[in-house]
Amino acid sequence: MGSAAVYWRNLTKQGNLLRIMLPESSPFSPNQRQTLDSLLAGFDALQRGWLSGYLAAGSSAPAVARAPVSAGKLTVLYGTESGNSEELADRAMKEAKKKGFKAVMKNMADLSPSDLSKEENLLVIVSTWGEGDAPETAVSFHKAFMEEDVKLDGVKFSVCALGDTSYEKFCEIGKQFDARLEALGAQRIADRADCDVDYEDTYTSWFASAMSALAPITSVVSAVVPAAVAIGVEYGKKNPFPSEVSDNVLLNGEGSAKETIHVELSLAGSGLSYEPGDALAVQPMNCAQMVKDVINAAKLIGTEEVEVKAVGKKLLADALREDFDITALSKAVLKKLATVTSSAKLESLLAEGASDQLKEYINGREIVDALIDFAPDGIPADALAGIFRKLPIRLYSIASSPLAHPDEVHLTVAAVRYDTHGRPRKGVCSTFLTDVAKTGESVPIFVQPNKNFRLPADGNTPIIMVGPGTGVAPFRSFIEHRAAVGSAGKNWLFFGDQRYTYDFLYQLEWQDFLKDGHLTKLNLAFSRDQPEKVYVQDKMLENGEELYKWLEEGAHFYVCGDASRMAADVHEALISVVKNYGAKTREEAEEYIENLKKTKRYQRDVY
Numbered sequence: 054m055g056s057a058a059v060y061w062r063n064l065t066k067q068g069n070l071l072r073i074m075l076p077e078s079s080p081f082s083p084n085q086r087q088t089l090d091s092l093l094a095g096f097d098a099l100q101r102g103w104l105s106g107y108l109a110a111g112s113s114a115p116a117v118a119r120a121p122v123s124a125g126k127l128t129v130l131y132g133t134e135s136g137n138s139e140e141l142a143d144r145a146m147k148e149a150k151k152k153g154f155k156a157v158m159k160n161m162a163d164l165s166p167s168d169l170s171k172e173e174n175l176l177v178i179v180s181t182w183g184e185g186d187a188p189e190t191a192v193s194f195h196k197a198f199m200e201e202d203v204k205l206d207g208v209k210f211s212v213c214a215l216g217d218t219s220y221e222k223f224c225e226i227g228k229q230f231d232a233r234l235e236a237l238g239a240q241r242i243a244d245r246a247d248c249d250v251d252y253e254d255t256y257t258s259w260f261a262s263a264m265s266a267l268a269p270i271t272s273v274v275s276a277v278v279p280a281a282v283a284i285g286v287e288y289g290k291k292n293p294f295p296s297e298v299s300d301n302v303l304l305n306g307e308g309s310a311k312e313t314i315h316v317e318l319s320l321a322g323s324g325l326s327y328e329p330g331d332a333l334a335v336q337p338m339n340c341a342q343m344v345k346d347v348i349n350a351a352k353l354i355g356t357e358e359v360e361v362k363a364v365g366k367k368l369l370a371d372a373l374r375e376d377f378d379i380t381a382l383s384k385a386v387l388k389k390l391a392t393v394t395s396s397a398k399l400e401s402l403l404a405e406g407a408s409d410q411l412k413e414y415i416n417g418r419e420i421v422d423a424l425i426d427f428a429p430d431g432i433p434a435d436a437l438a439g440i441f442r443k444l445p446i447r448l449y450s451i452a453s454s455p456l457a458h459p460d461e462v463h464l465t466v467a468a469v470r471y472d473t474h475g476r477p478r479k480g481v482c483s484t485f486l487t488d489v490a491k492t493g494e495s496v497p498i499f500v501q502p503n504k505n506f507r508l509p510a511d512g513n514t515p516i517i518m519v520g521p522g523t524g525v526a527p528f529r530s531f532i533e534h535r536a537a538v539g540s541a542g543k544n545w546l547f548f549g550d551q552r553y554t555y556d557f558l559y560q561l562e563w564q565d566f567l568k569d570g571h572l573t574k575l576n577l578a579f580s581r582d583q584p585e586k587v588y589v590q591d592k593m594l595e596n597g598e599e600l601y602k603w604l605e606e607g608a609h610f611y612v613c614g615d616a617s618r619m620a621a622d623v624h625e626a627l628i629s630v631v632k633n634y635g636a637k638t639r640e641e642a643e644e645y646i647e648n649l650k651k652t653k654r655y656q657r658d659v660y
């Protein structure tokens with residue numbers, strides 16, 4: 054064993070020794086030894102143990118051998134909608150196992166609150182959706198946990214909340230779990246971490262602090278071990294695949310108020326695979342005009358150098374185009390802006406008790422507006438760079454089956470364009486796809502699996518799909534897939550959009566599927582073809598008797614598209630159908646639907 058290993062081992066053995074002298078045989082000069090000795094004397098045993106593991110893990114030499122101690126049981130409880138919390142829970146569980154814990158991960162979807170009273174050590178990783186709501190799969194658990202009186206004395210916990218600072222109710226559900234766990238008697242062993250969309254660093258330091266609070270010193274090592282570096286090129290979240298756009302087609306007819314495009318991307322050579330129900334993550338670039346507007350608003354020129362985390366130095370204009378979220382305005386951004394400007398107007402907007410004014414200001418505005426309003430004299434390039442977060446990916450439901458289109462992935466994208474506060478605005482990613490990602494261009498992508506939106510395992514099972522607008526995307530994938538594998542199950546689609554003539558997305562394909570029997574029933578709701586609105590849920594109600602019959606035959610029920618109104622209205626229509634045609638009370642109908650959810654026969658992919 055080398056002298057360094059002996060030294061570090063002695064440190065661990067001798068625990069709280071205040072002064073340990075580096076041996077002369079160590080590979081340091083006398084000056085370096087003196088500096089290190091005096092530095093280390095100020096560290097306690099935990100800090101030394103941590104440092105020991107950190108250095109061992111970071112060196113090319115094998116990590117210092119430490120037998121994992123039996124650190125007890127640990128549960129990583131997660132609530133997820135698009136899979137991030139689940140992925141982190143999986144990592145946390147594996148890391149905890151390496152530290153000697155008997156670690157398991159559990160999905161909120163499969164538990165009831167009383168199950169938690171048996172826990173010893175509990176790490177909770179949960180995201181927030183909608184407008185401060187629980188993720189789809191955790192809605193029931195969250196509701197029950199907030200209402201039921203469960204005794205959690207003796208349970209040690211910490212919460213990692215996933216969210217997005219551009220939402221008003223940032224990490225709301227994680228905050229609620231954190232407070233409720235404490236109220237029910239559990240003991241918080243590490244502070245909650247609130248993660249923005251770029252959650253890697255926050256998650257890593259949360260996990261390290263939870264582990265050092267729960268685990269003995271010897272088990273702290275791998276909390277800081279950097280994630281394994283893949284050998285060879287592996288494409289995924291950390292390394293998106295530069296996919297070539299093979300087609301980009303406008304699906305709406307001329308005269309439509311909508312702009313929905315069908316994008317085909319090549320997966321050739323990527324090693325990426327997907328299943329129907331998965332989403333594709335797209336890493337966009339900001340639009341060139343917005344980059345110019347931001348540079349002008351900050352009174353800069355764009356050739357200044359700025360530091361980009363994990364990338365290094367870059368020209369400001371390039372960083373604004375490729376790396377920073379330069380549009381989404383949030384309280385977090387305004388707070389950072391306030392530290393680099395001296396605007397009394399901004400200070401008062403951020404003051405306690407001004408939350409209504411703040412909300413009103415943010416509504417419909419982007420970062421460029423705030424720069425114009427609160428930094429009229431401009432700001433230095435590095436200060437400007439400091440107010441942005443990383444440009445986040447956007448998810449799109451995959452609209453193709455890998456069996457029908459090997460080496461390809463298709464999307465159905467609605468361009469987001471609107472006017473507010475006297476400026477035309479456009480969504481970053483949707484218009485990157487419509488305007489920039491023309492055929493032959495390259496788009497960075499990775500697959501975001503969605504285990505909670507899957508075709509039934511048995512191809513004979515009937516399916517009912519409700520997908521207005523771009524919500525129809527995954528159902529194109531479903532039908533293509535069932536056709537390709539020759540599933541015998543019946544398929545029923547409810548589709549809606551504004552007008553039959555212009556907005557019947559994939560019209561010819563649906564008609565072909567109907568003709569060859571791969572689509573059993575198609576009900577259409579064109580909302581603006583008549584004076585009164587007609588929506589998909591109206592068609593469900595009109596066909597309620599048959600819909601209930603399909604459910605009784607074991608059909609799976611899927612909803613995709615708008616979360617803000619459509620999903621709730623369709624849910625309400627489903628309750629009415631079950632109530633009316635199943636001769637049930639409202640409570641019984643709700644219970645019936647809750648049971649569909651529990652048995653994964655009612656799945657939603659709403660955004």
Ligand SMILES: Cc1cc2nc3c(=O)[nH]c(=O)nc-3n(C[C@H](O)[C@H](O)[C@H](O)COP(=O)(O)OP(=O)(O)OC[C@H]3O[C@@H](n4cnc5c(N)ncnc54)[C@H](O)[C@@H]3O)c2cc1C
Nearest residue numbers: 447448449450465466467469471480481482483523526660
């Ligand atoms: C799981 C999942 C699947 C999805 N699938 C699809 C899909 O198949 N097809 C699809 O098109 N989209 C889909 N989306 C939505 C998609 O991810 C993006 O959110 C969407 O394309 C908008 O992104 P953007 O970058 O263009 O807009 P952003 O730059 O993110 O801007 C959107 C923001 O602009 C603001 N805004 C938008 N309209 C207005 C308005 N009228 N007035 C004021 N402010 C407004 C809002 O703050 C909104 O949040 C999906 C989302 C999820 C989570």
Ligand SMILES: NC(=O)c1ccc[n+]([C@@H]2O[C@H](COP(=O)([O-])OP(=O)(O)OC[C@H]3O[C@@H](n4cnc5c(N)ncnc54)[C@H](OP(=O)(O)O)[C@@H]3O)[C@@H](O)[C@H]2O)c1
Nearest residue numbers: 467521522523549550551580588589614615618619622660
């Ligand atoms: N989170 C985001 O950033 C983001 C970005 C893009 C899209 N989205 C959501 O994704 C959805 C899909 O967009 P899209 O443009 O393809 O289609 P869409 O706006 O959902 O419209 C599709 C059809 O649904 C109808 N509709 C409106 N309200 C409804 C309701 N309460 N119940 C049922 N149907 C309803 C529309 O009718 P009318 O238009 O005639 O009312 C239209 O006929 C959008 O609604 C939007 O909310 C979210």
Ligand SMILES: Cc1cc2nc3c(=O)[nH]c(=O)nc-3n(C[C@H](O)[C@H](O)[C@H](O)COP(=O)(O)O)c2cc1C
Nearest residue numbers: 133134135136137138180182185216217220223224
């Ligand atoms: C439609 C939509 C709504 C969201 N609403 C919120 C919100 O209200 N508050 C928040 O902090 N984050 C919100 N988020 C961000 C998610 O919490 C974030 O993307 C998280 O990483 C998702 O984790 P998951 O994959 O485990 O569900 C929202 C994201 C989407 C796409």
